[in-house]
Amino acid sequence: MADNPQTVREKTFAFSLVTPHGKLPPLSVKVSYLPMRLSELVPLMQAICDKIVGQACTGLGSGEKVTCSKGCGACCRQVVPVSIPEALFLMEQMELMEPGRREITTHRLSNALTECRRDGLLDALLSAPSDQAAIGAAQEYFNRGIVCPFLEEGACSIHPARPFACREFNAVTPPKWCDDPFQNRVRRVPVVPKMTTVMARFAAKVLHERPVVLPMATIASEVTMKPSWKTEKRGIDMFSALLDCMNQQPKCR
Numbered sequence: 001m002a003d004n005p006q007t008v009r010e011k012t013f014a015f016s017l018v019t020p021h022g023k024l025p026p027l028s029v030k031v032s033y034l035p036m037r038l039s040e041l042v043p044l045m046q047a048i049c050d051k052i053v054g055q056a057c058t059g060l061g062s063g064e065k066v067t068c069s070k071g072c073g074a075c076c077r078q079v080v081p082v083s084i085p086e087a088l089f090l091m092e093q094m095e096l097m098e099p100g101r102r103e104i105t106t107h108r109l110s111n112a113l114t115e116c117r118r119d120g121l122l123d124a125l126l127s128a129p130s131d132q133a134a135i136g137a138a139q140e141y142f143n144r145g146i147v148c149p150f151l152e153e154g155a156c157s158i159h160p161a162r163p164f165a166c167r168e169f170n171a172v173t174p175p176k177w178c179d180d181p182f183q184n185r186v187r188r189v190p191v192v193p194k195m196t197t198v199m200a201r202f203a204a205k206v207l208h209e210r211p212v213v214l215p216m217a218t219i220a221s222e223v224t225m226k227p228s229w230k231t232e233k234r235g236i237d238m239f240s241a242l243l244d245c246m247n248q249q250p251k252c253r
């Protein structure tokens with residue numbers, strides 16, 4: 001029977017997702033009829049992302065296994081792309097930190113942004129005119145040794161809340177190779193759909209903007225400068241739009 005919004009505050013979305021690695025077990029997500037922030041959809045999609053990644057990892061060939069482990073943190077020196085909903089979500093996560101930790105993380109974010117702004121690197125990251133230029137900017141970012149502001153003692157301090165790009169980074173080559181990913185051909189578990197892209201398209205649809213993907217270092221300044229991103233819309237409408245964006249990904253329905 002269809003949900004009645006007069007009596008039920010949440011709608012259950014039941015759907016299936018087929019990835020290149022097979023069909024996921026049926027998915028069911030409860031979403032509010034009431035207005036929600038873009039950031040509130042992030043945990044729902046993190047749960048789906050983890051299922052997609054889990055299935056992709058089970059499809060590895062014999063002799064292959066994920067070589068990432070706690071305490072490595074080599075990938076946390078690469079530029080991390082985040083969508084607008086994730087940028088908002090991460091800033092909310094920072095609000096929840098105890099003041100001392102928040103101050104340290106804010107300081108690290110500010111330092112990372114300053115380094116990105118030096119000599120036009122940020123412009124190169126945000127608007128590279130070609131794939132080759134984008135790779136060059138990412139390499140320059142890595143060469144500058146800009147460490148993710150959330151990395152603490154070699155481990156992710158926001159692990160349950162980490163961005164989609166981090167969730168989807170699962171190397172199958174020796175960990176040492178990640179010390180220089182531009183020299184070594186680091187191989188990763190292929191994941192489709194890429195949730196950063198899905199969320200960027202979704203945010204573009206809701207905000208009537210072009211799709212935006214930001215380097216992690218910029219989130220504090222971008223979120224502060226764009227109050228329009230804090231819009232609220234009916235949860236069920238936003239989740240329907242999100243499912244549409246997921247369906248636009250190759251080999252996903």
Ligand code: SF4
Pocket residue numbers: 073075076077080148149150151152155156157158159162163166
């Ligand atoms: S958010 Fe966590 S996992 Fe992702 S780059 Fe930063 S420290 Fe590493």
